[in-house]
Amino acid sequence: MPLGIADPATLIGEIHERTTRLKNSAEPAVAFGMQKVIAEAPGAVAKRVTDFFSGKTIGQLSNVPGPRSQLTMVGAPVRTVMGWVPTSGDQPIGVCLFTYNGTVGVGVSSDTRMVPDPERVTGLIRTHIEGLMVAAAERDTAPTPRPRRPRRSKD
Numbered sequence: 001m002p003l004g005i006a007d008p009a010t011l012i013g014e015i016h017e018r019t020t021r022l023k024n025s026a027e028p029a030v031a032f033g034m035q036k037v038i039a040e041a042p043g044a045v046a047k048r049v050t051d052f053f054s055g056k057t058i059g060q061l062s063n064v065p066g067p068r069s070q071l072t073m074v075g076a077p078v079r080t081v082m083g084w085v086p087t088s089g090d091q092p093i094g095v096c097l098f099t100y101n102g103t104v105g106v107g108v109s110s111d112t113r114m115v116p117d118p119e120r121v122t123g124l125i126r127t128h129i130e131g132l133m134v135a136a137a138e139r140d141t142a143p144t145p146r147p148r149r150p151r152r153s154k155d
Contacts, residue, residue: 001061008135054089061085066100084109093121104129 002018005011022028038046062085071078083098084107092114096107106125110118 008132009139012132051089054087054091057091059091059093059095060087061095061097063097064099066098068099068101070101080105083107087111090114093118095125 002011002014005014038049041049064083066081066083071081078100080103081098081100082105083096085094085096087094087109090111092111094107094109098105098107106122106129108118108122108125110121112118115121
């Protein structure tokens with residue numbers, strides 16, 4: 001995630017550029033291949049490799065595209081869906097952005113030994129998202145500047 005970008009439009013543009021570049025790189029295929037190798041390894045080996053890699057990060061951030069339309073369960077409409085990101089090793093925090101039926105839910109999981117106040121983290125995330133929404137709404141309602149017409153000379 002890019003840090004230090006205050007302008008919401010610039011921030012969203014930077015996130016889009018970075019995620020597009022990542023999605024079109026070899027990294028997802030390599031990561032999936034590594035996960036498959038780890039999953040097929042004997043348990044003790046898998047645990048050591050997982051602990052090695054998880055020790056190199058401080059957490060996980062994932063976006064999960066969910067159903068675009070409302071689901072029902074036993075005939076009742078499902079109002080919201082919440083997701084959490086699985087963490088491993090000593091990763092202190094996981095953040096999951098989960099879309100469902102035109103909404104975005106944010107699930108935060110943390111190790112309270114390392115992040116003793118996860119409510120503060122969720123509050124900061126909420127404040128930031130609300131700020132992005134306000135900025136996006138202001139941008140959408142701002143009048144579109146009309147192109148300037150060239151001046152005609154009086155000669």
